[in-house]
Amino acid sequence: xxxxxxxxxxxxxxxxxxxxxxxxxxxxxxxxxxxxxxxxxxxxxxxxxxxxxxxxxxxxxxxxxxxxxxx
Numbered sequence: 001x002x003x004x005x006x007x008x009x010x011x012x013x014x015x016x017x018x019x020x021x022x023x024x025x026x027x028x029x030x031x032x033x034x035x036x037x038x039x040x041x042x043x044x045x046x047x048x049x050x051x052x053x054x055x056x057x058x059x060x061x062x063x064x065x066x067x068x069x070x071x
Contacts, residue, residue, distance in 0.1 A: 006021075017038055019038050035048050
């Protein structure tokens with residue numbers, strides 16, 4: 001059984017989506033994964049991503065946000 005730790009819940013005001021970030025630790029060991037759950041109405045999109053992918057995704061989002069003038 002995996003241990004799931006809630007990290008953050010974000011409500012997107014313009015689209016109404018709910019984004020949840022969770023850490024997934026499997027009982028068998030191995031690397032921790034970041035679960036990204038996006039809820040749109042009754043639909044869910046779920047990604048389990050590794051640390052390297054999370055860094056790349058976060059860096060890209062940060063660069064984009066900075067170009068928009070938000071910090």
